[in-house]
Amino acid sequence: GKEVPGIQARMRLFLQFLGRLPGSSPHQGPLHLYHTITFGRPPTQVKVIVLDTRSYRDKHAIPSVGAWFRGVPILGKLTPLAAAASRYLATDILGWTQSHQGDILGEEQWAWLDKELESSPAAFHIVVSSIQVFTSTPFLESWGHFPAARDRLVSVLERHAPRGLLLVSGDVHFGEVASHPAPPHCEPPLMGNGSLVPVSWIPEVTSSGMTHSCTTSANTRLWCPIMLDAYESHRL
Structure with a gap:
């Protein structure tokens, strides 16, 4: 952060x-690390908006205890489990995350994002976040641990309603497709001619783990499948 x-x-x-x-x-x-990349020209232009979700991020509701174990022999291998446990404690047990007002992007980056989306001529807009946005999983770092920031992001995207909007995230060492609103209320609206309207429906593709998955590590091999089955309400 x-x-x-x-x-x-x-x-x-x-x-x-x-x-x-x-x-x-x-x-x-x-x-600053946040930036945009454009491909092609209007009316078929693609704009990729890369966010920096690390450099300006506030602390979690409960600071990750995983950092305590880094560099400690043997215990250092428990870092992922300790970090996941602290997030679960803050979210599902104590409920502190729901009222957490911490930010992720910082005001300067918010202003930049607003400007990039305003009157953009691109036909497709891909917003890249290093961490997941719409996941319901409390164990993994995500925008869900910063609900005020996530609500603000959704508000910005809905206000500008950029054409061909898609969120792309990673970090978690598995792939999935989620949406806002979450299923079963995620059906994108239809125009009179039957074409999809990319407004008030925001899809997210998590593409992560090209070389290994969350079941590769001995520390996560057992609990990762259980976690994925237990928290799936966000998934399409």
Whole structure:
């Protein structure tokens, strides 16, 4: 989150690694990782909007206890389980997450997103989030642990109603398709001619784990399938 020291230095190294910021770049002012990429020209243009869900994020309702085990022999392997347990405790047991007002994007990025969507001529808009947006799973880090921020994101998307909207997320080491509203109220409305209207219905595709899955690790092999079966209300 935003409390991590040296964020600007980390951004510079990351951008240099990707070749987007040469080492001798005279860049002035603060760096940022959120950006857009466009393919083609109107009326068939595709705009990819990449969000930064890490650098400006507030703390969780309960800070992840997984960080306590990092670097500790043997216990370090329990980091994913400890982090998942703290999120579950905050969400399903204590209910603290529901009233959490923490933000994810920060005001500058919110303003940028608003501008990118406003009167966009693109035919398709792909919004990329590193973490899932509409999942109902409390164990995994997602926008669901920041309900005020998620509601704001939905509000921004519904207000601008960009054409061909699709959310793409990752992080969780499995793939699925979700939507807002969640099933069974997720049927996209139809126009008179039978074509779909991409308004008030927002699909999300989670594409994650090209080299391994959540069942690869010995720490998650047993509980991952159970978790996926227990929390599926968001899934199409």
